Structure formats: C-alpha cells, structure tokens
Amino acid sequence: MTKVFQRLLGLETEYAIRSSSTVATSRRSKFRLYESLVAALHRRVPTVPAKHFKEGVFTANGGAVWFEAERPAAGGGLIEGATPECRSPHEAVAYQRAQDRLLSEAAADRDFQLIKNDRDACDNVYGAQENYEATFATGARLLLWRVGLVLLIPLALATWIGIGVCILGTLLYFLCAALAYLPLKMILGNQESLALMLFGRDLVDGRESCVHVPVWLESSLQILTRILTAPLAAALFVLLQATAFRSTRQRLVPFLISRPIFAGAGMVDLEGDFKIADKAPAVNCVVGYGGMVGDRPIFSMGHFFKAIYADSWFAPREYAELFARRQRLQIGIGDSNMCETAELLRVGTTLLVLDAIEAGMFDNPPLVRRPIKALHTVCDDPTLTHEFILRDGQAATALQIQRYYLAGCRAFLDQEIAVPVEAWEIMDLWSQTLDHLEQLATYGEVPDELVGTVDWATKKYLLDKAGANASWAEQKKIDLRYHELSDDGYFAMLQTGGFSTRMIDEQAIERATRLAPPNSPATTRGHYIREFAHGDDDVSANWKAFVIGKRWNAKTIRFSNYGQSRRSSAEELAARRARRESYRDRG
Amino acid sequence: MSIKSELIQEQVVETPQERTVSLEDVVVAVRQDSQVDAKAYLEESKVPHGGE
Numbered sequence: 001m002t003k004v005f006q007r008l009l010g011l012e013t014e015y016a017i018r019s020s021s022t023v024a025t026s027r028r029s030k031f032r033l034y035e036s037l038v039a040a041l042h043r044r045v046p047t048v049p050a051k052h053f054k055e056g057v058f059t060a061n062g063g064a065v066w067f068e069a070e071r072p073a074a075g076g077g078l079i080e081g082a083t084p085e086c087r088s089p090h091e092a093v094a095y096q097r098a099q100d101r102l103l104s105e106a107a108a109d110r111d112f113q114l115i116k117n118d119r120d121a122c123d124n125v126y127g128a129q130e131n132y133e134a135t136f137a138t139g140a141r142l143l144l145w146r147v148g149l150v151l152l153i154p155l156a157l158a159t160w161i162g163i164g165v166c167i168l169g170t171l172l173y174f175l176c177a178a179l180a181y182l183p184l185k186m187i188l189g190n191q192e193s194l195a196l197m198l199f200g201r202d203l204v205d206g207r208e209s210c211v212h213v214p215v216w217l218e219s220s221l222q223i224l225t226r227i228l229t230a231p232l233a234a235a236l237f238v239l240l241q242a243t244a245f246r247s248t249r250q251r252l253v254p255f256l257i258s259r260p261i262f263a264g265a266g267m268v269d270l271e272g273d274f275k276i277a278d279k280a281p282a283v284n285c286v287v288g289y290g291g292m293v294g295d296r297p298i299f300s301m302g303h304f305f306k307a308i309y310a311d312s313w314f315a316p317r318e319y320a321e322l323f324a325r326r327q328r329l330q331i332g333i334g335d336s337n338m339c340e341t342a343e344l345l346r347v348g349t350t351l352l353v354l355d356a357i358e359a360g361m362f363d364n365p366p367l368v369r370r371p372i373k374a375l376h377t378v379c380d381d382p383t384l385t386h387e388f389i390l391r392d393g394q395a396a397t398a399l400q401i402q403r404y405y406l407a408g409c410r411a412f413l414d415q416e417i418a419v420p421v422e423a424w425e426i427m428d429l430w431s432q433t434l435d436h437l438e439q440l441a442t443y444g445e446v447p448d449e450l451v452g453t454v455d456w457a458t459k460k461y462l463l464d465k466a467g468a469n470a471s472w473a474e475q476k477k478i479d480l481r482y483h484e485l486s487d488d489g490y491f492a493m494l495q496t497g498g499f500s501t502r503m504i505d506e507q508a509i510e511r512a513t514r515l516a517p518p519n520s521p522a523t524t525r526g527h528y529i530r531e532f533a534h535g536d537d538d539v540s541a542n543w544k545a546f547v548i549g550k551r552w553n554a555k556t557i558r559f560s561n562y563g564q565s566r567r568s569s570a571e572e573l574a575a576r577r578a579r580r581e582s583y584r585d586r587g
Numbered sequence: 588m589s590i591k592s593e594l595i596q597e598q599v600v601e602t603p604q605e606r607t608v609s610l611e612d613v614v615v616a617v618r619q620d621s622q623v624d625a626k627a628y629l630e631e632s633k634v635p636h637g638g639e
Contacts, residue, residue: 126638
C-alpha cells in the first residue's frame with residue numbers, strides 16, 4: 001500500500017466581511033450578516049446547526065461555516081469556512097473553491113461581499129489554517145505525552161471548577177443588575193444606554209446577536225478566563241513543546257519558512273512596502289496556541305488546549321481521544337490563495353513533504369539559525385535573492401531550500417510503490433514554478449507564467465502597472481480588492497479575462513458544493529445532513545458525530561476515520577484503460 | 588454487449604483559458620477602480636480584533 005496521500009486534511013479560511021457604507025447595510029452587525037448568509041446558504045444546500053460552543057452550521061458536503069468572533073460585543077466578527085476532511089490536494093482545493101463559491105454567492109444574495117485574505121488595512125490579522133493528520137509522537141515521547149495527559153487531569157478539573165464559578169458569577173451579576181435596573185427604570189424611564197451597559201445587546205433587543213454580555217464585561221471575562229486557564233495552558237504548553245510532532249516540526253520548518261515564495265499572497269504594509277506574504281510577517285513564534293498571548297505561531301496547538309479546557313467538559317471522550325498516536329497538525333503560516341496553482345502547490349507540496357518526513361526522509365534538513373527572522377526576511381524580499389546562513393555555516397536562498405525539498409520528495413516517490421498520478425503532477429508543477437521563480441530572481445521582473453499562478457507575483461504585477469505613483473490607500477485597495485469574492489474583485493477580473501490558470505475543473509467544483517468526499521468522516525456526515533436537514537427532527541452535527549433528537553432521547557452517530565485513499569497509480573490507470581478496451585472489443 | 592464505465596480519479600490538469608480581453612484592459616480597469624473611494628473601501632472591509 002502506498003504511503004502517498006493517505007492522510008486526512010482540511011482547510012480553514014476566515015473571510016473578512018465587506019458591507020458598503022449605505023445605511024441599510026451599515027446598521028447590520030457582523031453577526032446579523034452571518035445569520036443572513038446562513039439563511040441564503042440553506043436555500044442553496046442542506047445545512048444543519050453545529051453542535052459546538054461556536055455558532056455555526058454544517059453543510060451537505062460535510063464542511064462547516066462558523067461565525068468567528070474574538071470580541072463580538074466590541075464589533076469583531078468574521079465568516080469562517082472549513083472544508084470537509086479530504087485525502088488529496090486536488091480534492092482539498094476543489095472543496096475550498098466550492099466553499100468560496102457557496103459563501104460568496106450567499107453573501108451576494110444578502111448584498112455584502114467576502115474578502116478571502118489574511119489582513120485588513122489596520123493590520124488586524126486573520127485568514128487561513130491548514131490541518132493535516134500526522135503522527136503526534138512515537139516511543140518515549142508518546143509515552144511522555146500520555147503520562148502528561150493523566151497528570152494534567154487534576155489541573156483540568158480545577159480549571160473547569162474555576163470556569164464554572166465564573167459562569168455562576170456572571171449569572172449572579174445579571175440577577176443583581178436586573179434588581180438594580182428595575183427601580184432605576186421606574187425613576188429614569190427607558191434608558192437604552194444604561195440597559196446596554198448593564199445587559200448587552202442580546203438581552204436588550206430580545207434576540208440572539210452573539211453579544212451576550214456588555215462590552216466591559218466581555219473584556220473582563222476574557223482577562224479572568226485567561227488568568228484561570230493560565231496554569232493549565234502553561235503546563236500543557238511545556239508538554240506539547242516536548243512531545244507534539246517534534247521531529248516532524250524540525251524537518252518541516254525550513255520548508256514552511258521558504259514556502260511563501262510560491263504560496264504567499266503578497267501585501268502592502270502600513271509603510272507602503274510590498275511583502276510577498278500576507279500573514280507570515282505577523283508570525284512571531286514556531287509553536288504557540290494562536291492568539292492567547294498575542295502569539296501567532298507556525299504550528300498552532302490551540303486545538304489541544306480547547307479540547308482539554310472546553311470540549312472535554314461536555315464530552316469526556318474528547319479527552320480520551322487525545323491519547324491517540326495520530327492527531328491534527330495545524331499550520332498557521334499560510335495565506336489564503338486566489339490562484340488555483342498557488343493553492344494546489346501550498347497544499348500538495350506540504351502533503352508530499354509530510355509523507356516523505358514520516359517515511360524517514362529529510363533527517364538532515366537545512367536548519368536556519370533564527371527561523372522567525374528568516375521567515376520575515378523571505379517575506380521582505382520579492383527579488384528572492386537573499387541568502388540565509390544555515391546552522392552548518394552554509395548559505396542558501398529560499399529557492400535553494402525549496403529545491404532541496406523537491407529533490408527529497410522525488411527520491412521518496414522513486415522508491416514508493418503505486419504512487420498516485422496526482423503526486424507526480426504536483427512534483428512537475430512545483431518544479432516548473434520554481435524554474436519561473438528562478439527567472440524572476442535572475443532578471444528582476446515577473447515573468448508572464450507567474451501572472452495568474454502565484455498570488456504575490458500577480459498582485460505585484462498589478463501594483464507595478466496599475467498602482468504606480470498611487471497613494472497608499474489606493475495601493476492598499478488594490479491589495480485587498482484583489483481578494484474580493486465578487487465579479488468586481490481584481491483577481492476575478494483576471495480570471496474572467498482568461499489570465500488565471502485553472503487547475504480544478506468546473507464539474508469537480510460543482511460536485512463539491514453538493515456532495516461530501518469519499519472515504520472520509522465527511523462522507524457519513526454529509527449523508528446524514530442530506531437525509532435529515534429538511535425533516536422535522538431536531539438534528540445537529542460536529543466533526544465527530546451526528547445527533548438526532550435532544551437530551552435523553554438523542555441518538556448519536558459517531559464518524560470513524562475509515563477508509564484509505566483510493567488515488568490511482570499510473571499502473572492502475574493503465575490497467576483500467578486496458579480492461580475497458582478489452583470489454584469494448586469483446587462487445 | 589456491456590461496457591463497463593468507471594469514474595477516473597481526478598488528476599491535476601492545467602486547463603488553458605480563453606482570453607476575452609487584453610491584460611492591459613484589466614490593468615486599466617484596476618487602476619480606475621482603485622482610485623474611486625479607496626479610503627471608504629478600506630474602512631468597509633475592516634476586521635476589528637482580527638481572527639484566530
């Protein structure tokens with residue numbers, strides 16, 4: 001059985017919401033826009049509510065749409081889409097494009113637009129996450145992780161008690177606020193500002209708007225929660241640093257910090273300088289939780305923390321699943337891509353490198369002395385000529401580091417049996433793209449082949465031609481509107497004009513809007529969603545299970561990570577073709 | 588006679604696109620649009636507090 005393209009993977013994308021300044025839309029909160037988008041989405045495809053602490057729905061293709069809000073009461077909020085679990089780069093990108101299409105069409109129905117990028121004009125960062133099933137640890141490290149999980153149980157219990165006290169305290173506050181407000185209302189009359197200050201928008205309006213508490217209480221509770229969870233977070237972080245994907249991380253870092261040369265979306269920073277990546281300049285550590293203490297890591301471990309301090313509260317089984325040898329590796333350094341080539345390469349090359357690493361390759365990678373500084377230098381250098389000093393004293397450019405991984409993946413595939421055709425095609429695309437980037441590095445100009453294939457090069461081309469001598473605001477508009485998912489978006493204009501390379505055919509994208517991928521937990525999820533979405537039963541879904549009914553009468557169907565990928569090798573395809581021809585001849 | 592038909596797994600195939608306008612036309616359209624209400628566009632697309 002091949003070791004190539006067998007793991008599950010999924011892509012998460014946060015979309016900025018752009019509503020125009022007209023009166024009708026400006027009064028709508030981000031949550032209301034999310035609600036209206038979901039209503040429009042439900043008209044297009046079956047959806048069911050998510051069984052999760054976050055507001056969201058699951059769709060018939062097995063993916064999910066969330067309202068992602070760090071501070072909803074203070075005006076925050078994004079639409080987040082998550083693809084179903086896929087097993088190949090082509091599949092993942094097809095589902096990503098299907099998601100982009102479904103969400104942008106639903107938003108257009110409601111008169112607003114989505115922007116698929118990673119940073120707004122005020123330098124607020126959001127955007128893309130990649131998730132790959134990978135080996136967490138083996139041997140002594142795995143044992144250490146499991147022992148650590150057992151030892152963390154008392155600390156987790158203490159944290160849950162602390163959060164429980166916090167929740168009770170909040171409820172007690174609302175009771176006291178109500179008792180204080182009623183006599184005040186009789187004396188002062190109906191004072192909306194006082195009511196908002198005491199109770200927040202939801203209670204004042206009498207309907208869900210994701211603003212459950214007033215702004216001052218939201219920020220106080222956030223600080224208090226961080227203090228309460230700090231001991232658990234710190235202990236877990238030490239354990240994760242010591243055990244989580246440790247050898248994979250070390251071998252993957254040089255690849256990831258040089259990957260922006262073909263996967264970066266490019267951006268104009270606040271000083272007007274061009275960077276080849278959007279999110280990566282904000283990355284400030286190799287491993288972190290992702291935003292807890294202002295950390296923006298390459299490898300995000302936040303989902304382990306959430307599993308312990310939140311998910312396990314409702315379902316202790318979630319804690320037990322943390323003991324498994326295979327877990328989710330989340331990479332937070334990537335940009336949201338508009339070019340299909342760049343998106344396919346971002347995912348496809350990472351999958352190949354992961355497969356090669358787990359097969360024992362890259363045991364002597366080109367380690368960089370200060371990876372975060374090196375990453376920022378890659379982002380600052382559209383000439384692609386900067387050389388890094390490696391730990392062994394040699395110098396290498398980002399292009400040379402990528403060629404090292406390309407060669408290693410080729411050697412890995414050469415020794416594998418039944419390699420999927422798709423893997424070789426990713427290799428060819430990777431090699432060709434590096435050749436074109438080499439041209440750019442040599443001649444200093446964006447070659448035509450990169451326009452419509454690599455986002456940062458395409459954006460730079462537009463900025464150089466259309467934004468020369470423009471103000472910062474106009475250049476920034478080119479940067480942002482490049483990513484707008486509407487006919488007026490600048491990438492969309494290039495695509496309509498025939499200047500972007502299409503790698504995923506229309507049929508595959510259309511199918512992906514309606515049907516879940518095969519051989520994946522999403523297959524069962526999608527099946528149940530299609531069966532029950534329009535019925536009378538109370539149903540909900542999450543990544544692990546589908547639930548029919550409520551409370552004691554609820555029936556839970558759990559999804560398994562069943563199946564292996566059935567990607568065809570060249571030999572299998574040739575054999576199928578020969579069988580078809582022989583049936584035809586026998587006719 | 589029966590002919591077996593099988594769905595061939597998707598392969599990575601680059602599909603050439605028909606060019607309907609010139610690249611210069613796209614550049615001109617981008618330039619013109621970017622000069623209209625640029626600051627308003629940036630304001631409308633703000634994401635307070637960022638994301639995950």
